[in-house]
Amino acid sequence: MIRNLKDLSFDEIAEAFLDAFADYNVSFDKTALEAMFKRRGADLSLSFAALDNGKIVSFIFNGIGEFDGQPAAYDTGTGTIKEYRGQHLTDRIFEYSEPLLAQAGIKRYVLEVLKDNIPAVKIYSRLGFEVQRELVCYNGVNDVVKKNLSGSGVADLVIEKVPVESILPFTSFMDFTPSWQNSTESLLRNPKAFTSVVAYIDGKPAGYGVSETAFGDISQIAVAPEYRRMGVGSRILLELLNNVEIERSKALNIDASCEGMKRFLTNCGYEVSALQYEMVKPLS
16 A cells, blocks of 8 residues: 555654664664754655555655755655565655656656665666766764864954855855755755854855754855855864764765865865765656
8 A cells, every 4th residue: 555644653654764774874863864854845745655554664755845946856765674675665656656746736856866776776767767967975073174174264254153044145155056955945944953154254255154063964065256265165164063063074965076065075084975866857
């Protein structure tokens, strides 16, 4: 039986998610899952699962929002518990859900998949998804990164903490469009979860950054073109790391074509942790 998840409790949903990923190298609990759902815009009325005797055994949780200016669904999490794998349940859920998403006005279906997960890439390609771009994920030990940033100094640089919505005038500083979870729309779904800062030089905005305080996610960081290679980005990153509550931080889904951002993160001491494809399927 395949159905949407709007009438199921969060505990049931969380149990299925944690069960499906129990044998993967991922660390999740209910608190992290709830934060992820909120940030990515999960809509349980447009998320679907296969059930056996009332228990979720395979699922696709969808976030709903905009992508490239169009109403879109984002695969927030797909999984199948171990005992039910190999039955093509993911294919069946996709086939069941796509007409319903289209009826709801969704024009595009977006997901990310590890580049080296060849079986999954083949499944999504068979289902009609095409690679939109390649993404690079980084992580690092905060103390190591901070040491690399400690010598950064910019005369007359002032950094102010601001509400997340205050970054809107400065998002044009970015050299690439953020992925779904790092989009400004996603950050605004749960603004209290983030630390946001803006850097000023002589009263003019020189750059900004946003990080997820509890989980160390460097969600957005950008410097105005005229202030680059002066240490502004390093000072912004240092301020964000000083507010992170865990020992490691990460910068996920950096556009692989953005050499400047990749070089910046590497020079700061971050290491590549994963390579992903962003894949998109139009829905009629």
